[in-house]
Amino acid sequence: MATGEHRRSQLLRGVLDLCLLSVIEDEPAYGYEMTKRLRARGLSIVGEGSIYPLLGRLEREGLVETHRAVSNGGPPRKYYRASDAGRMALAAGIAEWQTARDAVDAVLGLTATEVAA
Amino acid sequence: MATGEHRRSQLLRGVLDLCLLSVIEDEPAYGYEMTKRLRARGLSIVGEGSIYPLLGRLEREGLVETHRAVSNGGPPRKYYRASDAGRMALAAGIAEWQTARDAVDAVLGLTATEVAA
DNA sequence: CGGCGACCCTTGCAAAGCAAGGGAGCACCT
DNA sequence: AGGTGCTCCCTTGCTTTGCAAGGGTCGCCG
Numbered sequence: 001m002a003t004g005e006h007r008r009s010q011l012l013r014g015v016l017d018l019c020l021l022s023v024i025e026d027e028p029a030y031g032y033e034m035t036k037r038l039r040a041r042g043l044s045i046v047g048e049g050s051i052y053p054l055l056g057r058l059e060r061e062g063l064v065e066t067h068r069a070v071s072n073g074g075p076p077r078k079y080y081r082a083s084d085a086g087r088m089a090l091a092a093g094i095a096e097w098q099t100a101r102d103a104v105d106a107v108l109g110l111t112a113t114e115v116a117a
Numbered sequence: 118m119a120t121g122e123h124r125r126s127q128l129l130r131g132v133l134d135l136c137l138l139s140v141i142e143d144e145p146a147y148g149y150e151m152t153k154r155l156r157a158r159g160l161s162i163v164g165e166g167s168i169y170p171l172l173g174r175l176e177r178e179g180l181v182e183t184h185r186a187v188s189n190g191g192p193p194r195k196y197y198r199a200s201d202a203g204r205m206a207l208a209a210g211i212a213e214w215q216t217a218r219d220a221v222d223a224v225l226g227l228t229a230t231e232v233a234a
Numbered sequence: 235c236g237g238c239g240a241c242c243c244t245t246g247c248a249a250a251g252c253a254a255g256g257g258a259g260c261a262c263c264t
Numbered sequence: 265a266g267g268t269g270c271t272c273c274c275t276t277g278c279t280t281t282g283c284a285a286g287g288g289t290c291g292c293c294g
Contacts, residue, residue, distance in 0.1 A: 009249090009281095010250075012221075013280085013282070014126075022225050049243095049286095050284095054282085074239075074240035096121070108135060108139050126252070127281075130249085149271070149272050166252055169273075192260090194272070237292105238294100240289105241290085246283105249281090252277105256275085259270105259271085260269105261268100
């Protein structure tokens with residue numbers, strides 16, 4: 001089913017970074033855990049391969065700060081937390097998302113009232 | 118720069134084809150006009166270069182049917198209309214979109230029990 | 235003492251939107 | 265009659281971005 005799984009990946013384009021920022025804004029986390037959090041909140045298809053490069057980019061752009069801490073069983077964890085710039089970028093990104101989302105809803109004829117089924 | 122206009126392009130990933138299908142489901146249209154319709158409904162950044170390749174793919178996949186008709190001033194218009202498969206794909210795609218949209222909203226903390234705008 | 239699970243990271247890949255470019259037919263103006 | 269401009273169609277390369285696959289470290293349990 002390329003039509004199903006695959007489209008969902010495309011839909012995450014341009015939002016995944018926001019999701020990551022949002023998740024660590026609540027409280028810092030390490031990569032492995034972020035995938036679990038995302039999964040728990042409904043984004044079920046996000047794997048590690050997707051977020052580590054992204055996390056690296058966010059760090060490079062100064063949107064997140066990192067620090068290391070040991071774990072009880074495994075290599076040291078790398079914790080990520082949102083920086084001030086990260087929070088601002090998140091807020092801006094959320095605004096963009098809302099705008100785009102509403103526009104798409106409008107085009108698709110989903111303008112309110114009707115939910116599911 | 119990259120943060121504003123650019124992100125919006127990314128957000129359209131995987132939805133543009135649905136938007137096109139939706140627009141021509143209302144009533145058939147030719148490419149040039151679709152961009153206007155999308156623009157009128159809030160998707161302001163969609164250019165011709167984006168939709169013609171996409172339209173070609175939709176036709177190749179049998180989701181749209183086409184026919185030619187003369188215009189009063191210009192080359193013959195190529196009209197596109199949704200096929201049965203196209204309507205089904207649209208319905209399926211809309212469902213995917215809703216799911217993904219809700220998940221993203223949840224992660225971004227926009228769940229907020231209906232702001233009822 | 236060897237394997238397993240938690241945890242980190244990198245390298246290719248493919249999809250998809252966009253900018254830019256190019257062309258044809260018709261009407262109107264000069 | 266000839267030029268100019270609008271409508272309309274289509275193609276080629278580029279870039280971004282998420283994903284699959286693969287590999288590595290560390291500590292604990294069997």
